[in-house]
Structure formats: C-alpha cells, structure tokens
Amino acid sequence: MSVFNQSRSYIVRLIFLVTFIIISIQLFNLQVLSSKYKQLALDNAVFPKRVFPPRGIIYDRLNRPILNNTIMFDLMVTPTQVRGVDTAYLCRLLEIDTAEFKQRIVTSIIRNGRYRPSVFEGLLSPEKHARLEENMWRFTNGFYLQERPVRTYPYNVAAQILGYIGEVDSGIIARSNNYYIPGDYVGRNGLESFYEEILRGQRGIQYLIKDNKNRLVGRYENGEFDTAAVAGRNLRTYIDVELQQLAEKMMNNKVGAIVAIEPKTGGILTMVSGPNFNPNDLTGSDKQKNFARLTLDVSAPLLNRAIKGQYPPGSTFKPIGALVALDEGVITPSFGYPCNGAYYGCNRPVRCTHAGGGHAANLRLSIANSCNAYYTHIYRLTVDNPKYGNVKVGYAKWKDYMNAFGLGTKLGIDLPSEDNANIPDTSRYNTVYRGSWSSCTNLTLGIGQDMMTTTPLQLANAICLIANKGYYYTPHFVKKIDDETEADTILNKYRVKHEVLTHISDDAFEEVISGMQDVVERGTARSAAIPGINVAAKTGTAENYRIIERKRVQLKDNSVFVCFAPRENPKIAIAVIVENAGYGGTWAGPISSILMEKYLNDTLRPERLKKVEEIANANLMPSYLERLQYIEDSIRAFKWFEMTNDSAYLKNYVLIERSGVPASLPTEEKWPPVFEWEAILPKEEYFKNRPLV
C-alpha cells in the first residue's frame, strides 16, 4: 500500500538528520569552541572569600602593647529567614523602636539582598552583646552574632600617632592597584597607615560555593585552591608608653605639642598633640558619632600638631643662631654685646627683657639671659657677612644652615602628611618687599620670629643635632619589625646617620651647650632643673598671631621649651609648645623637666607629682576657640536650615522675637550677608564673656 510515496521516507530522514546536525554544530560551538561559559559558570557558583589575617600589634620600647586586637560582635540578619521572631523583645534589647527595626531590615535588603546576611547592628557595645548573647536562642531565625576583629588600646594613649582603621575609599583602592575592594579595612592615618603593608599581613582566599540565591553552601573542591592568610607582623617602637601617658595627661586642656626623641637613635619616645582624644573612641559602636564630634571640633583634636603645627620657635632658636654665627666665624665665644634693654641697630628697636649689667657680655651669658639684642645683632652679622657681599647671598647661606638643622623641611618621619613648616627663601622676601630688603627687614629671624616657623618635631630634632654635636637620625617610631627580612626596606632610611653639621667645631657646641646648661642653673629655666642631672635647655616665649574673623589678632604668647639631658651622654631631647600660655619657663619648662625626670629616673619626686596634677588641671584652652566653635556651629545650623527648612538647630543661635520670627534671619534686601554668620549672630552679649584674646 501507498508505496508510491516511499521516497518521502528519505526526505523525512534527511529532515531529522539536518535538524540534529544543526543542534550538534551549536553544541560544538558552545562546548568546544567557546571557552567563556566555563568561566561564567565559575563566576556564578564560586565565591572567592577573602580571609583577613590578624593585624600586626604595635609595642612600646619595653614590649608593652600600645594597641592590640580584640573581638567585637556584629548582629547579623538574613531578611528572608526572619520569621516568628519576638521583634518587640529584640528591639528592647537593642534599645530601638519597631519603626527603626523595619527600616534596618529594608536597608539590609537594599544593600545585600534578602537571602544574604547583612549587618543589623555593628560593633555591639559589651552590655548589648552580653544581653543578646544570653537571649540569642530566641532569635535563631534569621539572626546571628558574628565576630569582628577590632583594635583596642589598653593604655588609652597615642591616638594621633597610631591612626585608626577605616574603610577604604576610592582613592586608596586606585592607588593600591585594586588590591583592596570596597568594604575592606585599611590603616587610615598614623602608624597604621604608614606601616599598612607590614601590619595587614597577607590576605588569604577561600573558594566557597554559592547557589542561585547567593547563599554559601560549602567549600569549592575541598579547599584545594585556597591560599592561606599570613598574619600581619608586629612593630616594636621606641615609644615609652608610661612617658606618653604622663605627657598626654599634662597636655590635657591645652593646645600644643610635645616631642621627645632619643638623640642617639632618632627614636621618638613620646609625641603628643593637644587637644587629644582617646583612641578607643574610634573603635566600637560609637565610632561614627565620635568621629563626627572630633571632626567638627574647631580645636582640631584629629590634627597632629607635633608634625603639622607651625610655630615660631622664638628664643629657643637662639642656640641655633649662635652655632651658625660661630661656624661662619662672625663671632667667637667671647663676643659680647652691650645691650641696654633693646637693639637699636635698625629703625624699630627690638626689646630685651634685661638691660645692662653685662647680661650679654659673652655667648654663654647671652644664652643664659636670652638677650634679644645679642641674637638680633649676630643674625645681622651672619647674613651681612662681607664674604658673601650681598644680604641675599648671605641670607641664602643662612637658610641652608636652617635646612641643615632640619628646620623648614620635611624630615621624613614614619607618619603620613608631615608638614615642612617654613623658612622663607630669598624669593619670598623679594616678593613681599618688592626686591628691596636688608637684614633690618627680617632681623627678628635672629630671635626665631618673623616669617620663620617650625614644627615641634623639627625643633626637637634640632636639639638632638646639638646634643649629638652635629649629626642626627631621622626621627621615627619603629625600632624594628618582627621577622624582618632583607626585603623590608621601609626602615632603612631611619638607620642612616646624617652628619650634616659635624663641620661645626666641638668647641662651638660645647660653648652653646654650656650656655644652655646655665639657662637651667641660673637663667630663665631654673624650674626645669633635676637634681643630679646636668640639663641643657632653652626657653622661648613666642609671639602668637592668628587671623580670626579676618583680623590679625595678637594672642597670648606661646610657651616654648627645648632641652636635652644628661649633658654628658644625651638620652632624651624634648621640644614642648603650649599655645597661648605665656612664658616658656612657666608651662613648657616644667612639662619638659617632668618628662625628663620620669624618663631618666623612672620615678618622679613627690613635689613633681603634685606639679603634674597642677599642670594637668590647668585649662589653657584659648578663649577664641569657644567663639569660633559657636560661629562654626551656627553656620552649620544655618546651612542646615537653608537646605531643609528645619530650624531645630538654628533656634539655638538666634533671638526669637515674640512673633515667632527669628529676629535676625537675613531678609531679601539684606541678602547676601557679608558673612553668613553675621546674619545669625545677634547675641553680642554672648561674646562679652568670650573675648578673642
């Protein structure tokens, strides 16, 4: 039957065959020719989890940990699994309301999706953690506690030196060649940042399998491809944690800085910047809040004034000026200047605290009595030295000396963002004085004023140079890295001796140092004497100008003090600056002396302990800060009001008239105000008790 159509069976077979061949070609294309699908499948299913090793610990010179690692806990939530949880109870434990609870769940879903865990509350305070730990069995649906390693600071000190750990930003990611990914933690600021690569160790990778909902379900190939994490290495520093504690205590409620260096090694024993804060504030649950508070504080507690503060050195500069003059041969140790209470060599007199009586009859006496006229005079002698023919050449030479002393240049300390302060060069004076200036123009450079500024670190380093009679090591914190190898070159530059000023004769150094010893024994710093130890020191009382509200205001003098001891075998050199505090011998001197005594004798005499308390309790915060804070805060409140029309903050700063309209909000006609804050600062009486000076 129907055999007449039998040929069609071949066509049917042909259709089958062609279809299957087309399918086979596509399979060949997918499975053999194209290699991307294998990778796509791995991307789908394999999650390379980064395993972070413990960060290195930082120890002080006696191997006490200044910072350490500890575990805090994050409360994690997996939104889909939250079922049948007593949310009201959980809210009570966490001290939040149910609206906040819902908001956090929504945020988690937005951030990480509903199948993956997100942080519900990070870095639980110990009390909350304890409360939750006890009740965790109630919340096993969807909630769990996850360990989070964080830093802890057992001595509560050295916040500005150590820096902190924070999430990476896009800049760091780019600079690291994408080593970091968003969400990674990295050392921000301080030693944490400078030694990041040592401290962080080597991150490991664990390959985990995830399913279609991004849940992790196990190890990939039993961990065959995993790389182990290598722990971060510890740092051994020169810091003396007890000295640091003492120094920070004394800088309480003061603006300024303390730097103490071991002259023989350049190792920094103590570095304090006031005002200060507790490093533990930047870990834990209140981290964000505290960070905001510190950032908005106009006294800038986050600023490390020891390396970033620029201060005129004032009279503490005099030993340096003397050494330069001696080395240049413009004076001899026996050179004297007949000072009658002021220097009259130029148009304006430079006043001196003493008058007559041969108080500057020779170099030693001039240092001990801190004669301004003497040093103004020898500065002029130095820069007007006939052998240079021209004040500009002479000044350039003088500036070279300053840079050799490490003033006005970055020293290269092992902290990020050191400032170079300022020794102006000739071009600067040329610009300011249109090319016509003489040694009279900037004669107060001789007594550490004029445009000259230094950082406290530079000042301390210059004292080391004097103590060492011509050489120094770049100041640094880290003595050694645990398991240091040839490949660790980061510390090499701190082990190089800089013999920059050894051409100055030992006699010149001896003479200047003797003068500095006289300062303590019978000069301006008798309060700094330590029985049984020969201390060399120099006080300074630097004029303190500041531009506040667009006016250059002279504030109370800065109290400056430099010293080293013992004279014969210098073990510690210190520079202290206390802003707005008056005479160098009044505040900076005793602070330095107490630190030296503590470091050299390991204990303090009872009367010194009393002095410590006295200093620590003294509040020398400049009064303009409070005024500035008010202005800053009110501007911020005003901007907030402008942005949101929410007057909640602004109300604290404006007088409200009876109609309910703020008395002095800017009106259309008055807009824009000269200063934004002018418009909202009507309370003249508020400032009556808060003068600028």
Add this chain to the structure above:
Amino acid sequence: MNQRNPAISKGIDWRLVGLYLLIVGIGITAIFGATYVEGDNVITSFLTFKTDYSKQFIFFILSVIIGVFILVTDSKFFAATANLWYAFGILLLLLVFPFHTEIKGTESIIRIGGFQFQPAEFCKIPVCLALAKYLSLNETDFSKTKSQLIAAAIAILPAILTILQKETGLALVYFSFFLVMYREGLPSIILIIGFSVAALVVLTLLLEKNTLAIILTVFAGLTAYSMRRQIKRNKGLLINIVLIWALCVGIQRFGVPFIFKNVLQNHQVERIYSTIGKEVPVEYLKGYDASTAPSGPRMNTADYNVKQSKIAIGSGRFLGRGLLKGTQTRYDFVPEQRTDFIFCTIGEGFGFVGSMVLIIVYLALLFLIITVAERQRSTFSRCYAYGVAGVLFFHIGINLAMTIGLAPVIGIPLPFVSYGGTSLLTFSILLFILIRLDADRQMVIR
C-alpha cells in the same frame, strides 16, 4: 492467530526496546545528577521513593508494566478502538475546563487526590491512533482535499483545546502530525508554503518593517520580470504574483503584529524575542505603561533561563565536569533543570562527548522507527509509526534547540529523559504500541 501462540516475545524488535531502556537510563542518571543532595543515602532514597530520581524510577517500572500489558494485547485492539480513544481524549480535554487546578500559570492539569494528570500530554496517543485509523480507511483517498482537511482537523482539534488551556508549547506538538500526512501524500507545496510562512514570520521579527516590505516588493518585481514571457501568454500569472506579494506584505505588516499583540502572552513574546536576541517592542507588551516602567533597557526575564542553560552546557567543555560536579546544575542556577532543561545536566556533566552520545542515540531511535514504519504491511501501523516519529522528533528537536538558544523557550519535555510521570508514561505507551504493532508487521490491520 497470535492469541493461540502466546509467546509475546515473538516479532518484537529488541533494538527499539534496547534504545528505550538506554535513554530512560540516561534520563534517570541525569535527574539524579540534577537533584541529588549531598549526604543522601542513595539506596534508601531509591527504596523510600521520596526523591525525584526514585520517583522517576517508579514511573519507569510502571511504564514497563503497562508496556508488558500492551505487548500481550491483540494488535487489532488499537485499530479497532482508535476512534473511541480519540473521543475519550477529547472528552478529557474538555473536562479540564471545569475541573482544572491552576498550577504555575497553566490551566491544563486535573488533580485527583495527590495525583496530577495532564490530558494535553496524554492526548497525543489517541490522536496518533485516530489519525492512523482515518488514513488507513479504505474509503479515504488522501489525494482529495476533503480527506486532507479531515486529517488535519483530527490533529488540530486537540491543539486548539490545548491552546485554550494556556499550554501553547504542548499544542504545537500536534503540528508534528503533519509529518504523517506528508508521508501519506500531502502535496509538498503545502509544506513549502508552511515553511515560507514560517520564514516570513522570522524575517518580520528580525528586519525593519519597511526594509522587509521593500525586499518583498523587489523580489516580486524580479519574479515578474524573469517570467515576463509566460506572463505575456497568461495574464493570470501576474495576478497570482501580485496576490502572493499582497499576502506576504499583509502577513508582515498586519498578521504578525496582530498575533503578537492579541494572541500571544507577554512571556511568550519575551521568549521569542529572547531567542533572536532583540528587545521586545513596547507595543507588544500587554499592560505596559511607559510612565511607570523603569528606565534603561528592559529586562527580558526569558533571557535568564536560556543564559544559565547555555552557561551550564557550555561549561561542560569537551569531556564534561563529571556527574555531580557541575556547579550550574548542582546549585540550582538553571530553572526547571530536572524537567524541561534536563539536557543541561547532561551537557554540563558529560560535555560535548556525552551530549553527542545522547543525540546519536536519539537519531538512531528515530531512524529505526522510520525503518520500522516502512516495513509495515498495514497502512495503520505505518501511519502510527510516522506519528510516533513525528512527535518524538518535535519534542527532541525543540527541547534541545531551546536549551542551547536556537529556539524560543517552549515548555515541552525531552522524551524519556525529563522528569515527570505523565510524560514518561505517555512516551512509553506510544513506543510500546508501536512495538506491539510492529510485532505483527506481516498482518494487515484496519
């Protein structure tokens, strides 16, 4: 008569049985690979029948038992009761409308107790039988248009009922019966027209409206020009050319947009556009509101399945990642991976080699069925065999093509391999009836 000689093994083509067992074996292995959960005790789960692979195994046993029943049945029984079965099948399809249970958007499933039954799947058997019966009737002269229309109606009636149950994929299967009609003398021109319309639809989707219209016009013009001598003699030819041109442009400009706008559902439109790799035009999406729609390129949800499926198959490379080693199928990246997308497990686990083995086995089965068909003395058996070949070919071809991105996603199972009781039973019964008929190939059955 055969009843007196009850050796049921007589005349059975063991090659068919062998290929059947081989493919079912591959299927159960693949389902095992797709659904095995780490830590399962394989033996226990086979005994407790709680896992998918063990359930499929039961259905296999059940299929074999039914197969044996079929083999002991008189081969005349199938021809004699074909129309009855057809009536029964249509009745079942109609019963779906009042009694269906809605599951995953389909309205084609009847649930009796814990047992789910899909008449649209089962109905292939009656249709295959009824069509063979009609074509083998002495009074049927298949060269007549009337007979061709009746035969087409037998196949298309259940297809229409299935479309009404929102199972377009299953409905398309009924068009595979045109293979039978083609073998029995359906003029080639009908198939050529069918293919041309299909090609025109594909071109409509691929090309810009006006571009295609111009191409068609140019094509018509060229045809008219090359045939100008014949046209001089016979003006009717020109009219024909113009009519065909008008029909083509009509389909392209109005027919296809009409179907996409009014007949197809959103997910079907998306699947079709996903296959050709283009974004769905807004006017084809029902309930689309430009003001509320998110900006940026619209997500084509159909893309995900095919993309994951291609990744799974592609990641198998030449030799495969090994059973249970494929991450795509182990961790549920491919949706429906034990049913419609079961081929992914084979592609990922056994690679190009494994996939080719399965394809060659399938091809061998199809070729064997054609060979079997051609050796039948009775038209009924031959038509039935072609029906089985057509149904299997359609399922295999579309299913494989959709998993590798050559065809739109149409939810039809891979015969003997995909998980699903109704599907395995239906295909087994189809094949066992063929084996039974073939055993009596020297007999003329009406």
